[in-house]
Amino acid sequence: MERRGKPWLVPTLLLLLISLSSLAYFQYPQATTTSSFDPTSHPKSPFKAPKQNIFSELTAAEASSVNTFILEKFGHLNLTKHPKSAKDNFVYIVETLKPNKTDAIHYLHPQGTDADADAEAAPQPPERWAKAAISENFPDGPYMVYYMVGPLPVGEETVIRPLEYCFEEGRNWVKNPGRFLARVQDFGAILDFALSMAEDVADITQELLGATVNRANPNDPQSLLAFPRGSRVETGGMVLWMQFYRPGMGSGARTLLPQGIYCKVDATSSNTSDWTVGQFYYNGVLYDDAEEFRAALQEPDFQRTPPNLDGSWTNTEDFGEYADRELPPPVSIQPYGPRYKLDKKEKYVSWFGFEFYITSAMATGISLYDIRFKGQRVMYELGLQEALAHYAGDDPMQGGLEFLDSFFGMGKNAFELVPGYDCPAYADYLDTEWHQSYKTHTMPNSVCVFEFTADYLLSRHTAQYSVTASRNTFLTVRSVSTVGNYDYTIEYMFYMDGTMEVKVRASGFIFAAFYTANNTKSEDEYGHRIHDALSSSMHDHVLNFKADLDVAGPTNDMVRLALEPMTMKYGWDQPEQPVRNTMHLKEYQVSEETGLDWPKNSGEFYLVYNSEDKNAWGERKGYRITSGTGMGSTPHLTILNSTTLGDSARWAEHDLWVLQRKDTEPRSADPLNYFTPHDPLINFASMANHESLEHGAPDTNYDGDLVVYFNLGAHHIPHSGDIPNTLMHTSSSSVMFVPHNFADADPSRQSVQGVRLQLKGHKSGGFAGEWSAPSSPSSPNNGDLRTRSSARDDNKTKAWYFGHTYRKGVEVPLEMLEPDLGGYVSSEHDITDLNFNGSAAGMWHREEAFGG
Structure with missing residues (x-):
């Protein structure tokens, strides 16, 4: 086929015309390619939030005063500080009731008010209120009921009233619980029933799983545990399917170690003494009761499945020495300190807009x-x-x-974060607090704030005569919740x-x-x-x-x-x-x-x-x-x-x-x-x-x-x-x-750090398609990065930085590279058990169930 014309010519001519239409003459700035600014010589002044954090959680003092106020005003409930069963009335939690947006906006974004010019004219923060959840026992069982307490601080005007406006149909309560076991007098009775059920079939568990329960020590890693999954039935009753697990209560790997025996329990009654054990399920087969299960075990064609045993395969760490672990990995550092501003008291952050x-x-x-x-x-x-x-x-x-x-x-x-691992070593860490059962619990260093430079650019472009690269830095607020x-x-x-x-x-x-x-x-x-x-x-x-x-x-x-x-x-x-x-x-x-x-x-x-x-x-x-x-x-x-x-x-x-x-x-x-x-x-x-x-x-x-x-x-x-x-x-x-x-x-473009490299070449200058032009005294240095340099006679690559650069080496302390975790603040964590302890039945003091 005959090739006619030059197909590349039209787009090339078009680009040339566009370039000519925007032709301008520029001059490069005569400054050096590095800044004379030294960040280390400029001490930072204290940073304060422009306004009060009206969304902050209650302080320990506020929570204590709210609890005391509730105890005084609700004396008829005979509230106890140490509930031992769901029949006890007690304050479960108190926390901040976040202000309504309509009130908050008037404070945060006042219209037509110059707060700086006239402080007296500035709107005041909205009233501060607390939310409380109280466990109350009624004739048909316990309920969880929400109340609002305020305004704070507690004083003559403080009241307590049902918290209804933010719930459907003005209802501020739920029955505690519709599908779990709070009607049972105490958590220990539930565990005791599970242990008794397991002891009754100890011969079966020993035969199939090679283990039994240990009533004396639920933490025994060689023993079994039994946990339920509850479900309601249409008649209003409660059915539990209990499954056996190993190892003991303290193991984090327990959810990897289910055992294949399941037991059905009729838990309709509020008294565990009236509960009845029904069907058993194993290896895909349902048995009417324990006796039928035992009989099946003796049959020659009974099909077994291997027990699910613990071992090194559940370990999350391998402390062995390997060749590829000889050198530690790269880490990020922050030699000149943070570029964001943080008011830790008000928990207010400012960063590049x-x-x-x-x-x-x-x-x-x-x-x-x-x-x-x-x-x-x-x-x-x-x-x-x-x-x-x-x-x-x-x-x-x-x-x-x-x-x-x-x-x-x-x-x-949301537990304490590990410096250098959860967040960079240089991050700022914030504590959080929550208030439950009349106590304030502080979780140290559970939120981190840090700036980080990504391993990819924010933007870049390679032109005929230049390369521009912009670093991608971003701010992160991080927490980790272990449920x-x-x-x-x-x-x-x-x-x-x-x-x-x-x-x-x-x-x-x-x-x-x-x-x-x-x-x-x-x-x-x-x-x-x-x-x-x-x-x-x-x-x-x-x-x-x-x-x-x-x-x-x-x-x-x-x-x-x-x-x-x-x-x-x-x-x-x-x-x-x-x-x-x-x-x-x-x-x-x-x-x-x-x-x-x-x-x-x-x-x-x-x-x-x-x-x-x-x-x-x-x-x-x-x-x-x-x-x-x-x-x-x-x-x-x-x-x-x-x-x-x-x-x-x-x-x-x-x-x-x-x-x-x-x-x-x-x-x-x-x-x-x-x-x-x-x-x-x-x-x-x-x-x-x-x-x-x-x-x-x-x-x-x-x-x-x-x-x-x-x-x-x-x-x-x-x-x-x-x-x-x-x-x-x-x-x-x-x-x-x-x-x-x-x-x-x-x-x-106003914030990013980066560089423009003018590439070697006879016409090295601005963007591709622009004409080279000689410098002129009439072309002032206007600071535009696209301006031309008259010093092009050495024909070398030039670097033009936007934003400041590091001017000298820094001595990095070891803590910036590998923090000393010997100073880790947190102590032993309570286990959030997704079956018993985390359920409604575990709301009261769990130590009572485990003997301290």
Whole structure:
């Protein structure tokens, strides 16, 4: 085929014309390529938050005064400080009742008030109130009841009243518990029943498992334990399926060591003496009672499965010496100190345009409030609401297993972080506190704040005559919550362009299933065989977060900006191309409360726009919500209409939700939902009830203040690589909030550190396509990085830095490279047992059950 013309000529000529149209003459600055600024010679002044942290948790003094006030005012309840059973009345928790947004905004963002010019005119902080949960015993059993106490500090005006306004239908109580065992007089009776049941079948457990229970020492690693999974029946009764486990109570690996004997217990009565032991289940076979089970053992064709024995395979550490461990890994250091500013007292952070407050809660851990970027409002509230794990399986334990972890306490179980490992050695660490059973518990160093430089650039570009590289540094606020068998690392990340990312990583021991040797029909249906007598158990992790966006103010709209294919006829395309297959953008208003899933092929942008404020180019200021970095798109719950969860976690049914923001709907879930999943205190389905998101019309009360709830997590199908622990890089997920026309141009250019290298060459100068031009005295040094240097005669590569560089070497103390962990503050942690101790039955003093 004959080749006609030069196809590369047209685009080349086009680029040349564009270059000529923007031709300008520049001169490079004559300064040296390194700054004379020495950060170490400039001491930092103390940093203070601009306002009081009105979201902070109660102080120890405040919590003590609230407890005393309740004891005095509720004398008729005969509240005890040392409850020994659910029949005792006691104050379970006290914590901050977060102020309503309508009150908080008046303080944080006063309209028409110059607080600096006239301090007396500045609005005062909203009233401070406490929330209390009290266990009260009524004739039909114990209840958990919420109250509000305030205003604080406690004084003549302080009152206590039912906390009703933020719960569905004004209800402030749940029966304690609808599906667990709080009606039993004491926790010890439950353990005693389990031990008695196990002793009655000791011959069977010895025969099949090679072990029995040890009543004298539940921590005996060679003995067995029995734990229940409770479930209600329609008649109002209670059924327990008890499963045997090894080793002892103190082992972290217990969820890897289920044993394949299950026992069904009728626990309808409030007295354990009336409980009855029924069926047994082993290796896929159901036996009517222990006698039938014993008889089957004697049959020659009885099929056994190996016992699930502990060993080195459950160890999370290998202390052996190996050649590839001779050198320690690289670490990050911070020679000149932090670039962010932190007011530890108010827990207020400022970093390159971002500003926000940090607070914590016993149930949900840390949350951020009043997030601003470059002085503009971005988000009022960002924080965890609930963490769900839902399992599936064909045995009596895994088949109905689920957890709502806020009940166990994502904040309560946020333990001390390990410097140099959980966070860089140079990070700042914050303590958190929570108040339970009349005591204040301090968790030292449970939140870290640090800046980090990524292993990839924020941006770069190689042109014909130059290379520009911009370092990618970001700020992180991190905590780790260890609930039972899993450690959840939760972090809030901030980038220099205004992007925010919420990320969850998980590690720990999986909650595994016993492997049934005669399993044929359901082989690999719920997981994989991962050890001699162990099978993985598929499950969903869904963690729900609240993002109360205030993009450049509270009046916002949400749209779906779709990328859609189309066929179009263009006049300029005729006659060569009659029609052209192409694509375009089409915007769909989200006009009512709804749940959304991440679109196929990422074919839609979910955007929250300010309804009124626009950037310099007339575009609405907005933020995009998108599934971020991690293992694929963030998930929602696989199970449809879960029979176990009921109505307690309807937020898990879609990836994200958009709702009207209301003071009466401050959260998507409540920890006490765990008690009554079919009649929860907060039913998210009642919140997301398709109310209109259109505002501005005369007949609507909605003002455009919307809130987004989004889910992180994973569809976890554990495999052999999850033994002994799941790895964090294989179980991470995130959602990002990315500026979309929020600024007039990329704001990171004002903050980022980087370099422009002028490459060797006769024409080395500006951007590719620009003409070289001689320097001229009339061309002043305007500081523009694109300006030209007259000193090009040496034809060498030149480096032009934006931002400061390190000027000299530093001596790094060993603690900056490898902290001395001998000073670790925390002592022994209480175990969060996801069956007994973490249930309603374990609310009162657990030491009574274990003999101290």
